[in-house]
Amino acid sequence: MKPALEINHLQKSFAGTKAVDDLSLSIEPGEIFGLLGPNGAGKSTTINMISGVCRIDSGTVRIFGHDAVKDYRLTRRLVGVMHQEIVTDHFFTIDRALKIHAGYYGVRSDNSWRELLIERLGLGPHLHKSMMKLSGGLKRRFMVAKALIHKPQLLILDEPTAGVDVELRRALWDFVREMNQAGTTVLLTTHYLEEAEQMCGRIAIMSGGKLVALERTADLLARLDSRSMLLHLNAPLDQVPTALEPLQGQLEENGQLLRISLAGEVAMAEVLQTLAQLDLPIRDIELPRPGLEEVFLDLTGLQLTDRKGSSS
Numbered sequence: 086m087k088p089a090l091e092i093n094h095l096q097k098s099f100a101g102t103k104a105v106d107d108l109s110l111s112i113e114p115g116e117i118f119g120l121l122g123p124n125g126a127g128k129s130t131t132i133n134m135i136s137g138v139c140r141i142d143s144g145t146v147r148i149f150g151h152d153a154v155k156d157y158r159l160t161r162r163l164v165g166v167m168h169q170e171i172v173t174d175h176f177f178t179i180d181r182a183l184k185i186h187a188g189y190y191g192v193r194s195d196n197s198w199r200e201l202l203i204e205r206l207g208l209g210p211h212l213h214k215s216m217m218k219l220s221g222g223l224k225r226r227f228m229v230a231k232a233l234i235h236k237p238q239l240l241i242l243d244e245p246t247a248g249v250d251v252e253l254r255r256a257l258w259d260f261v262r263e264m265n266q267a268g269t270t271v272l273l274t275t276h277y278l279e280e281a282e283q284m285c286g287r288i289a290i291m292s293g294g295k296l297v298a299l300e301r302t303a304d305l306l307a308r309l310d311s312r313s314m315l316l317h318l319n320a321p322l323d324q325v326p327t328a329l330e331p332l333q334g335q336l337e338e339n340g341q342l343l344r345i346s347l348a349g350e351v352a353m354a355e356v357l358q359t360l361a362q363l364d365l366p367i368r369d370i371e372l373p374r375p376g377l378e379e380v381f382l383d384l385t386g387l388q389l390t391d392r393k394g395s396s397s
């Protein structure tokens with residue numbers, strides 16, 4: 086079977102600055118694939134080239150085997166995109182806007198599909214409200230419906246849950262999973278890393294227009310062997326006890342937090358024994374699980390996303 090999306094040596098510059106730099110990747114039918122990267126990494130530009138919104142400088146994009154430039158009429162129907170910016174037809178009602186978009190793709194008559202989208206995205210009570218009167222969350226739900234109205238085989242979601250409350254985020258992701266189980270391939274970007282970990286079977290990470298990693302999510306997370314143990318102390322320490330130096334002990338938060346490294350073949354029983362012998366004033370012990378943020382930091386020395394923005 087042909088890949089749902091095949092990108093080869095894709096390039097795009099704006100005023101001499103490379104926004105996408107020799108990007109190649111392939112997504113199989115049925116995948117939920119995450120494209121991550123810090124602000125300005127080139128994710129939206131990539132999506133805009135896939136969907137034909139932005140001209141390709143060089144390289145190719147193939148969608149289910151069809152060239153996105155030469156066969157754009159066909160590929161445009163195969164892809165549904167929810168763009169990052171809320172671009173809506175301000176004066177139209179949801180009902181009218183959905184009908185126009187269905188007409189645009191020649192699927193105006195598929196009422197049952199339209200009804201299903203309206204029902205599953207909770208748009209029913211708002212159908213006759215004009216766009217400009219809708220809340221941000223409702224606009225997002227409308228945009229998901231708009232991206233799916235022509236039953237695309239590849240659904241692309243660029244930050245679908247940015248600024249959306251937790252409940253709606255869950256509902257949107259449940260719906261995306263449902264679409265995926267029904268056969269739709271999904272490419273998504275998000276700054277909520279926990280969502281990417283939960284949703285995506287594979288993840289590509291971009292930085293400065295280039296691909297810096299592309300692996301199964303589990304493999305990407307398993308890359309990091311450098312787990313830490315955080316010891317929260319009741320009373321501050323002046324210096325790291327000598328016995329903890331081999332574990333790269335470090336004091337933080339004015340001596341009230343002691344971080345030790347559990348990298349490599351460190352035996353937990355020995356660590357606990359050493360700690361017991363030291364009789365430290367330990368209030369709490371934390372074993373943070375390394376996530377995509379740490380993987381990216383390890384790969385590039387950069388922060389993948391604003392930490393405040395990555396919590397769910």
Ligand SMILES: Nc1ncnc2c1ncn2[C@@H]1O[C@H](COP(=O)(O)OP(=O)(O)OP(=O)(O)O)[C@@H](O)[C@H]1O
Nearest residue numbers: 099103104122123124125126127128129130131169
């Ligand atoms: N139309 C444009 N004109 C000029 N520069 C642009 C244009 N679109 C994007 N860029 C630049 O290209 C680079 C990549 O931007 P892009 O929006 O693709 O990144 P991104 O990974 O989607 O970031 P974010 O997470 O903030 O959405 C940035 O340096 C951006 O300023």
